[in-house]
Amino acid sequence: YLDVLRLLVNNKCLLQKQNCLLSFCLQQSELNSFLWTIKRDPPSYFYGTIHVPYTRVWDFIPENSKQAFQESSIVCFELDLTDPYTISALSSCQLLPQGENLQDLLPRDIYRRLKTHLEYVKLMLPSWMTPDQRGKGLYADYLFNAIAGNWERKRPVWVMLMVNSLTEADIKTRGAPVLDLYLAQEAQRMRKRTGAVEKVEEQCHPLNGLNFSQVIFALNQTLLQQESLRAGGLQVPYTTEHLIKHYNCGDLNSIIFSHDTSQVPNFKNATLPASEQVTAQEIELYFRQELIYKRNERMGRRVRALLEEQPDKSFFFAFGAGLISQRLSFEIMLFLGTNLDFKPLRNGLFFLRRKFVAVILPLMKSPSR
Template sequence: TMLVSWVTFIQAFLILMVKGADQWSLRESSNCELKRKQSDLNSFLWTIKRNPPSYFYENSKKAFQESNMVYLELDLTDPYTISALTSCQLLPQGGTLQDVLPRDIYRRLKRHLEYVKLMMPFWMTPDQRGKGLYADYLFNAIAGNWERKRPVWVMLMVNSLTEADIKTRGVPVLDLYLAQEAERMRKRTGAVEKVEEQCHPLNGLNFSQVIFALNQTLVQQESVRAGSLQGSYTTEDLIKHYNCGDLNSIIFNHDTSQVPNFNNVTLRPSEQITAQEIDSYFRQELIYKRNDRMGNRVKTLMEEHPDNSFFFAFGAGQ
């Protein structure tokens, strides 16, 4: 998720969708390259050898069922979490994007979102429509109130508004599903991060970096619309590599925060420096610092509750 769940959605940061409980332990080996040895494939379940044992998710219902404490990145069942995530994305003091963006970028952004809204009914699948998911509702759920959001969050939103990703919408994000299952099974739930710790690094980019990132995102999406550029990695690609245990795949490394891969674009030397600065900033803030912080909190939790078995589920970007 991964801005592993940035809006858990970011959602860190990389987002993984589940289509039902029975798919937890399914690995779609038929879609994996048979050239690789099974020993080369990774499992995303790690066991901490203690008594009782604790687990880091992936593919074991048994580990989930046997644990009595389930901890995710954020507590998605807490209304404050959702409210704080929303507030974090908004421009301060009631500002609007039209007030802060260069006129040309604002105009291109508005045009692109109009295009997405027009195309969304054609992008949706019969299965989505059969479940009562309508294009207007979905567009408003993703892009509603976009004019009040900070440019960096609009950039992330635009990067996810692609045909391939729209086709996967309407399924609960994995961490929310796990939280709901844990509550249903009356397990104790918790989180190892605060909303502010996920939001503030994104909001910490300086304005020129944000404008650069938004502009490059629009350039890429405009090129896709014109047919001159193939779309970047999608949620479906991520699910495939994840199910294959392909942790070392380029798909997990092409970008640390759902920011488009600017290296695929021909940039001037000064722009290459900016792109590298953004990538370095996100790696430091969203990967290295988070890993250290989250690891220390996991260690503390287990030390404070030596008689409990934990199940930890974090995003693929960790």
Template sequence: MSPQGELNSFLWTIRRDPPAYLFGTIHVPYTRVWDFIPNNSKAAFHASSSVYFELDLTDPYTISGLASCQMLPHGENLQDVLPRELYRRLKRHLDYIKLMLPHWMTPDQRGKGLYADYLFNAIAGNWERKRPVWVMLMVNSLTETDIRSRGVPVLDLYLAQEAERMKKTTGAVERVEEQCHPLNGLNFSQVLFALNQTLLQHESLRAGSLQAPYTTEDLIKHYNCGDLNAVIFNHDTSQVPNFINTTLPPHEQVTAQEIDSYFRQELIYKRNERMGKRVMALLRENTDKSFFFAFGAGMA
């Protein structure tokens, strides 16, 4: 495999005839990065007859599978499982988000008929029924920057829609439960720690006493410059915040380290190995087909 020789190309060629390509994507609105993606990557996409993703985001079963995997078991509510004070802070933070949404939305979003209430319900409507780990990720994505970009497909989804429009064969190398189970596998005290840390961070952002460590803007800038900064991209790939923080007391540092190692193992190393095997199997079984694999850049 050889990286292509253009400045910011996240494109690798697998030498075979016809060629196969591996392209590193990023989970941000495609409009923020499309103009920076070199022509060789776009040409490889156009030339390939089969386009494969991590998950098939255009498949309604994938979407509903992801949704049900995030739910608490048999009718439990978040209020039943979280410590009262943590639940109270979470509710207060989400009330604040709901209040701010109309001010965060762009004129363009309003022009498309996206209403603040509708948007809030689409993202957080059933938060009381979600497992705490998914609520933690949801809180992390409820920032002004991320809200302002809602309504534009992220790069992977845009490529999937384009592939369908061009009548290419599309597929996925992962199953929903493979993406979902590792997150549900954190133990309860780790999840509470993660949710508490996330809330603390967002409460500080609200109070204006903290700058977010890695923002979506950083991610876009690094991607557009072709800088595969592992720290930033690994967190985009797993969509998991980094909790390792030198200001934590020692026992909490240990928990943060454990969570980080667990995610690295489950969401990066094991996934890479599994996806790599499936890519190789597809290539062996379809020697006459050209492939374009679009996976999160942190994986590539």
């Protein structure tokens, strides 16, 4: 049945963008719903989110995940993005100490290249925006200032992340709440209790913990990547579009989703000199340890405490998919205790939009993988 479905979808792939996504999804060896259940009475859930506009993924999220969200009484996130203090603290931790600015800190050549690149982005940004964004009243100047405003006062590591996000593909996704924020807003609208298992400082301090030479290396490599993109000489391996496509297909690819979880670009490059290869590997290992492994351990302890303190409540934990997918999910499981059954709910065809069901269901008597 799946072979027949693949043939039907591939024949229409050139005509409809959604069908092309279906064709891509059907090529995956294992499809998941990003929903794990903690079996107890009442049940609780882990759900893997993604840091992209919810409008790009919501229609592909299966009903079992939406139902679990609706039936849960308490919804917990990594951070509470609806709390004004959280947003203020996130902004403050990115800033240099009072009286310092980037021009005084950065090597002259890197500062010049950074300024040139930001001027290029500001010039190109109007042409990168979509008609839908313009129709919603988004202006290029507003968007640029929202992302890059006050950049000369930011710490170099945050400027590096900012530059990495100022691409045409990322600009086109701006304007709607990311999935995490949308779920938080929906939880408030439904009058659910909400909470967070992390503090702002726990996400900020690891990024601010790189030494100066590592930060300069990272910023320089990021600028080199963007300059190569501008010249047409580089293809980025994992773009936002790749992330969305794999997420909508339920493809638990830890390589891709770990980039979304850490939000840090990959600096390893076969063309780097040996000494710089070492630096790139040190940075990658540092971020993986601080932003994934240590976070898993810390969040696992706090999740366990919440579950033990309120055994009569149904929790919905919405964390980054990179944190709870594949083997990383088992690290959290270890901290939950062996009395909890922690496994994904799967359905090989969960990703199908409702509009395709009328066409596909007559061809299939039961889901198959």
